[in-house]
Amino acid sequence: MYVKRIYLKNYRNIKEADLSFDSSLNLFIGANAQGKTNILESIYLLGTGTSHRTNRDINLIHWGKDYFYIKSSIIKRNREITISFGYDGSKKEIKVDNNPIHRISDLMGYVNVVIFSPEDLQLVKGGPIFRRRFLNLDISQVNPYYFHNLQKYNQVVKQRNLLLKEIREGKKVVDLLFVWNQQLTDLGSRLIKKRLEVVEKIDILARLVHRRITDGRENLKLKYESSIGEISNQMTREEIKEIFENRLKKEQENEISRGVSLFGPHRDDLELTVNGINVRQFGSQGQQRTTALALKIAELEYMKSEMGEYPILLLDDVFSELDAVRKSQLLEVIRDKIQTFITSTDLDSLEEINGKYRLFYINDGQVVQKKGSE
Ligand SMILES: Nc1ncnc2c1ncn2[C@@H]1O[C@H](COP(=O)(O)OP(=O)(O)O)[C@@H](O)[C@H]1O
Ligand SMILES: [Mg+2]
Known part of the structure; x- marks a missing residue:
């Protein structure tokens, strides 16, 4: 192309x-x-x-x-x-x-398109939002269905946050949360399932590239960290949804008192480690740059594998x-x-x-x- x-x-x-x-x-x-x-x-x-x-x-x-x-x-x-x-x-x-x-x-x-600019170092150095954006953009470009669900999900988070605040202020009853929890966990588990699949692929691609750049000295690993709890690639979408639902049940009081949705793909992160060490916190400038480059090249290879x-x-x-x-x-x-x-x-x-x-x-x-x- x-x-x-x-x-x-x-x-x-x-x-x-x-x-x-x-x-x-x-x-x-x-x-x-x-x-x-x-x-x-x-x-x-x-x-x-x-x-x-x-x-x-x-x-x-x-x-x-x-x-x-x-x-x-x-x-x-x-x-x-x-x-x-x-x-x-x-x-x-x-x-x-x-x-x-x-x-x-x-x-x-x-x-x-894949863009790589100096700000992309934030992908490694910055907060979780940069890594979520990386995943979201990557997946959306090759999977319009994901993009569609993501837009709906973000809408649900907004509405649910509003409701949580109203419940806190006593303007609405707790029972109303039920419907929103259904939508949040339904859409959210779809997003998480897809992200897990994609991270598994990018993990392999990025590690190969990273090894080549570092002459085989360094081992990069990507791990999806979810706010909903311990999840793994082997789980079905339904199992992820169940974990998500349980989390919401357990944390209902907490979410109401905070007035925001605290769990779900909008709060998740991608953990990056080199030789077992968190690159974001402990990596040198050079290691962070190499990691960002490896992620970007992996992104190219991932898109190629999806789009041909x-x-x-x-x-x-x-x-x-x-x-x-x-x-x-x-x-x-x-x-x-x-x-x-x-x-x-x-x-x-x-x-x-x-x-x-x-x-x-x-x-x-x-x-x-x-x-x-x-
Ligand atoms: N809507 C606009 N109309 C006219 N000039 C603009 C507009 N938006 C940005 N610019 C100008 O474009 C220039 C920046 O271009 P940019 O492509 O970022 O430069 P660089 O060559 O450094 O990459 C600046 O001079 C800015 O004032
Ligand atoms: Mg410029």
Whole structure:
């Protein structure tokens, strides 16, 4: 899968651009704040329907203009598809081959993207929310049904939190919780079951990659930690649901007095250990970086195994930050297989890159192609 061409109009600081890409490597060079990330963001938008930087589409419109428009040609399984995305401040219009898409979940699955930026170190260093987001985005892109359940689940958590507060204040009776518990445990156990399956796969993939980067010296392990209690991959969805229900029964007073839903996939985490040591708490900076890189590469391999095709990879300001070993490791994974967009402030830090690529310079939202075929 690759982006063959993209046309941008009034997108962020890019007034207009019409770019054709290499199916393998594309490099964007420019000083800070010139629009490199904006270009990557527009590609990300095509895959997921939302920006990775803002959830307010209004921010994407060039200041002083009243709409933005993106149109792209994607090659997927040797077929060309056209995806367009327009927003005028009130209405979002997404089309695939000229057919309107009404729900974001229907867009997901056409183009898969993986983005890796400096903030992704948070995946290892940050709080559980970053690891939940990693899992949710990964699974949603290859499984629209999961995304659908996740949206419903989040809605249920919100409603249930409201009810818990009202019960605490004596405005509602405890019995009303029953219905919400049913929905919470039903949807929640589906999400957890799926996450367990996916973590099992990513665990294996990430460990292999990690071993290669560390010359076999380090052993990375991923473990899904659930707030509902001890669970395992061998359990059925029904068994997980039962554990969840029991937890809610036991903790009912606690949840009411706190006025929030304390248990379920929205409170779960992914434990990362290297040689048995928690990388988040005790890993060195280098170990944390390597772990983040291994997770990202595992994400690519996981998507490939689910979709039959590699996703598009966006490397925003990270390639130049890697040391020589990690750079070559990464290049080995992507070369001739994965269409990759790399941004950097200078060309020197990309000297390891050879073979076919297209090079673009970007200055104040103006993109100029400097090198590459055609
Ligand atoms: N809606 C917008 N309209 C015009 N300019 C914008 C808009 N949103 C962001 N910008 C500008 O885009 C630039 C940042 O672009 P970015 O892609 O993040 O830069 P970088 O090249 O460092 O990755 C900043 O100068 C910012 O002011
Ligand atoms: Mg940037």
